[in-house]
Amino acid sequence: MTSATQHPPSPDSVLAAPVPRLIATDLDGTLLRDDKTVSDRTIAALADAEAAGVEVFFVTGRPARWMDVVAEHTAGHGMAICANGAAVYDLHRGRMLACYPLDARDALSVVAALRTTVPGTTFAVELTGGFAYEPEYPPYAPMPEALVAPVEELLGAAGGGQPVLKLLAKHPTMDPDVFLRTALAAAGQHAEITRSSPSALLEISGTGVSKATTLARCCADRGISAEEVVAFGDMPNDLAMLSWAGTSYAVANAHPDVLAATTHHTAANEDDGVARVIERILAAR
Incomplete structure (x- = not known):
């Protein structure tokens, strides 16, 4: 550029x-x-x-x-x-x-890295047919139809076989840009990590996507x-x-x-x- x-x-x-x-x-x-x-x-x-x-x-x-x-x-x-x-x-x-899609194994590697590096991070999963999130994750709006469970379970089941489009990682207090830099350093080898929200919300896609x-x-x-x-x-x-x-x-x-x-x-x-x-x-x- x-x-x-x-x-x-x-x-x-x-x-x-x-x-x-x-x-x-x-x-x-x-x-x-x-x-x-x-x-x-x-x-x-x-x-x-x-x-x-x-x-x-x-x-x-x-x-x-x-x-x-x-x-x-x-x-x-x-x-x-x-x-x-x-x-x-x-x-x-x-x-x-x-x-x-994002490979579930890569997503789990990102989850493990961020749980260690940035305690307090919660996760959600964007699937081809819907949305799933952890009990502690604050959704954008009420989603009564969404699956709610620990992200390891959500990714293990992969939403009943649905491809994972994005993993979302949110932190309640961290500066958004610092959160992005920290996540890239800790888990950037496993996936593409970026952000578009004014809050500390990361969007995680498959490598090369x-x-x-x-x-x-x-x-x-x-x-x-x-x-x-x-x-x-x-x-x-x-x-x-x-x-x-x-x-x-x-x-x-x-x-x-x-x-x-x-x-x-x-x-x-x-x-x-x-x-x-x-x-x-x-x-x-």
Whole structure:
């Protein structure tokens, strides 16, 4: 990635790249507003991009079951890379197209390392068909249908044979960035570990599985090169994708590491930063 020092941050950096064939955008903190809605300006920009022949991919840490926030605005862009690259979904047909799971043995190795290194860590498991968590793990919302048991049991059973998309590790008090660095040092050899939440919540995927690797596969299937992709993001789980794409944008509200790593900056998610760039791309065509 090119250092941002060569491109001072501005709400509307000038796009200096080939006309893109695909736009890959994160959702939370990037495309979505803080209230988890999509603005009218963004809806129009996404539709205009597809009408102009530019594909749009949603690339998110969210599971497919949380994609309802954009499902009604997908128009032609029904492709979503979910769970930080662990799954590819066709949102129009409601079906999984590909899955790149976390091996349960690797997940157990991460659990053992973090239980030793960071006492007080609790765990949850994102499965292809649902969610499971430890009794001490605080879920995002009430989930009466979820499996509840020690994570060693959940991974041992692997959710009744369901592939594990992500292991989640949460700590009640630790600084999120310190938690990430500590986990990478203790268990990074067993899995991909990243974060996208403002809290101390880690997202753990199979080795070699990231937003970038799955986006690259999807683009290769379409004959699209990295240089023909424009990507948008805001958090550490976006860094691999932003590094891979030919042109990378951080929204103004992005994590400092993302602002420092991206080639271009745009306005914050609350100010339609993604839509502004798409509008300029289409105007340049």
